[in-house]
Amino acid sequence: MTAMPTGTPAERKALAKGLLKLNENMLTLAELSELAIRKAAEALARLDTAIADEVFTIDQEIYALQLEIEKTCGDLIALHAPVASDLRTITTSLKMTTDLDRIGRYAKDIAEITRQFPPEAANWFGRLPGLPKMVDRTIEMVDVVTEAFVRRSADSVRDMAGVDDAVDTLFEETLAAVTGFMAEGSLSADLGVRYILVARYLERIADHAVNIGERVVYMVTGERLPRVRAAERSEQGPSG
Amino acid sequence: MALEVRTLSGGETEEGSEAPTIQGTVPPKLETQELSAWFGAKRALDSVSLQIPPNAVTAIIGPSGCGKSTYLRCLNRMHELVDGARMEGHVLLDGQGVYQEDPMRVRRRIGMVFQRANPFPTMTIHANVAAGLRFAGIRNPDAIDKAVVRSLKRAALWDEVKEDVWRPGTSLSGGQQQRLCIARALAVDPEVLLMDEPASALDPIATGKIEDLIFELKKEMTIVIVTHNMQQAARVADFTAFLYLGKLIEFDRTRDLFERPKETLTENYITGRFG
Numbered sequence: 001m002t003a004m005p006t007g008t009p010a011e012r013k014a015l016a017k018g019l020l021k022l023n024e025n026m027l028t029l030a031e032l033s034e035l036a037i038r039k040a041a042e043a044l045a046r047l048d049t050a051i052a053d054e055v056f057t058i059d060q061e062i063y064a065l066q067l068e069i070e071k072t073c074g075d076l077i078a079l080h081a082p083v084a085s086d087l088r089t090i091t092t093s094l095k096m097t098t099d100l101d102r103i104g105r106y107a108k109d110i111a112e113i114t115r116q117f118p119p120e121a122a123n124w125f126g127r128l129p130g131l132p133k134m135v136d137r138t139i140e141m142v143d144v145v146t147e148a149f150v151r152r153s154a155d156s157v158r159d160m161a162g163v164d165d166a167v168d169t170l171f172e173e174t175l176a177a178v179t180g181f182m183a184e185g186s187l188s189a190d191l192g193v194r195y196i197l198v199a200r201y202l203e204r205i206a207d208h209a210v211n212i213g214e215r216v217v218y219m220v221t222g223e224r225l226p227r228v229r230a231a232e233r234s235e236q237g238p239s240g
Numbered sequence: 241m242a243l244e245v246r247t248l249s250g251g252e253t254e255e256g257s258e259a260p261t262i263q264g265t266v267p268p269k270l271e272t273q274e275l276s277a278w279f280g281a282k283r284a285l286d287s288v289s290l291q292i293p294p295n296a297v298t299a300i301i302g303p304s305g306c307g308k309s310t311y312l313r314c315l316n317r318m319h320e321l322v323d324g325a326r327m328e329g330h331v332l333l334d335g336q337g338v339y340q341e342d343p344m345r346v347r348r349r350i351g352m353v354f355q356r357a358n359p360f361p362t363m364t365i366h367a368n369v370a371a372g373l374r375f376a377g378i379r380n381p382d383a384i385d386k387a388v389v390r391s392l393k394r395a396a397l398w399d400e401v402k403e404d405v406w407r408p409g410t411s412l413s414g415g416q417q418q419r420l421c422i423a424r425a426l427a428v429d430p431e432v433l434l435m436d437e438p439a440s441a442l443d444p445i446a447t448g449k450i451e452d453l454i455f456e457l458k459k460e461m462t463i464v465i466v467t468h469n470m471q472q473a474a475r476v477a478d479f480t481a482f483l484y485l486g487k488l489i490e491f492d493r494t495r496d497l498f499e500r501p502k503e504t505l506t507e508n509y510i511t512g513r514f515g
Contacts, residue, residue: 081471083498084508218347222500 160213359409415446
């Protein structure tokens with residue numbers, strides 16, 4: 001009997017061990033990214049710069065973990081020449097780290113905006129109902145795609161683009177509300193623009209969650225989901 | 241390449257016993273239809289139906305004893321040379337049954353290279369390459385010389401041996417000997433080259449030369465390679481067939497088979513989860 005195709009059973013064990021470590025680190029990275037959004041939103045809701053500072057620390061941890069994951073993936077590819085689902089897991093993880101890192105960066109940007117609020121600035125977070133809803137929706141989306149990655153479940157993330165449409169709608173509502181308040185003069189342009197940026201960052205976070213969902217589907221099934229424009233999705237109705 | 245292939249499960253297509261096919265206008269170079277083979281009472285191949293595309297490399301992979309070497313040897317009628325061996329089914333070359341042809345003619349059209357380089361030990365490099373031509377009845381020294389040089393060049397060996405063609409073939413390194421055997425197979429201008437683990441006994445540099453050679457040769461002929469080395473199959477083959485316990489489990493473009501195999505058995509084998 002000759003050696004196993006990807007090496008000896010011991011080598012397969014080493015690959016399996018590496019994949020387990022990768023999975024654990026990916027889960028931690030996703031949790032950190034989600035925590036960064038929560039902290040950034042909390043800091044904004046309370047205009048609390050101390051909480052905003054925590055987001056910066058989390059972002060640094062995200063970056064360090066991203067580098068470690070990249071190294072793990074590089075080692076697994078170089079040492080084990082993985083194929084099939086092993087390969088898809090590694091390439092998906094590499095792509096996901098970019099999305100999760102970007103999510104962390106947007107959370108950091110929101111924290112940065114919070115820190116730049118003038119001390120006497122009024123807190124409009126509660127008066128812009130779309131904004132807290134966007135926070136909840138984006139956190140939920142990151143949660144769903146993380147769960148799907150961990151459970152290797154494609155079905156729960158096939159329609160992330162549809163979920164994202166709801167976030168886009170909330171973004172439009174928030175934009176309309178902020179510009180409305182700015183037009184009537186109750187909200188200064190300086191603050192208004194900051195809230196619009198926050199909404200924009202949340203909307204982008206949701207886009208990255210959609211990316212992750214697409215990558216999880218590929219990882220689990222090998223299938224590449226087609227990109228469908230929002231207008232076409234609404235014409236097709238809810239997807240299954 | 242406008243080729244499309246279908247995969248099959250457990251040696252059978254969705255529609256029955258049809259071979260996994262190349263859909264489009266390109267007919268297969270080789271085809272097996274429900275090919276079964278035995279050594280005595282032991283069945284080595286079980287109704288393997290497969291279409292092998294022309295001017296491409298098709299890798300046959302699978303664990304030891306899965307029948308991949310037997311499959312290769314059925315293609316050019318080598319299997320029948322073994323005592324107690326028999327086969328059923330059809331092997332078609334350009335649509336014509338090879339078992340209805342003269343076996344020597346078949347083996348000239350379908351050449352073979354083995355795992356261990358096997359140059360004739362008493363012959364020079366020149367004589368080794370010329371051997372096939374002489375067996376084919378060619379006696380003209382000029383024609384033989386020209387064919388020897390051309391074959392050594394095609395086998396990417398000429399530059400290394402052009403001053404030494406009268407030395408024994410066995411004086412070459414292992415990798416050179418294997419290329420000498422490829423030159424010998426090429427001398428009779430085969431249309432198909434079967435390679436049974438041609439690089440398994442070679443170091444990475446010699447292996448690289450064989451793989452470069454395969455890449456060049458496929459431009460002018462059809463290659464079927466048996467390999468245990470998954471990475472080698474992924475590197476050199478356009479199409480890959482996975483055999484298990486004598487059955488064809490999956491046949492697909494190599495990149496698809498290694499990235500997203502459709503069959504769990506294939507996935508388990510190529511990721512080393514077997515056993």
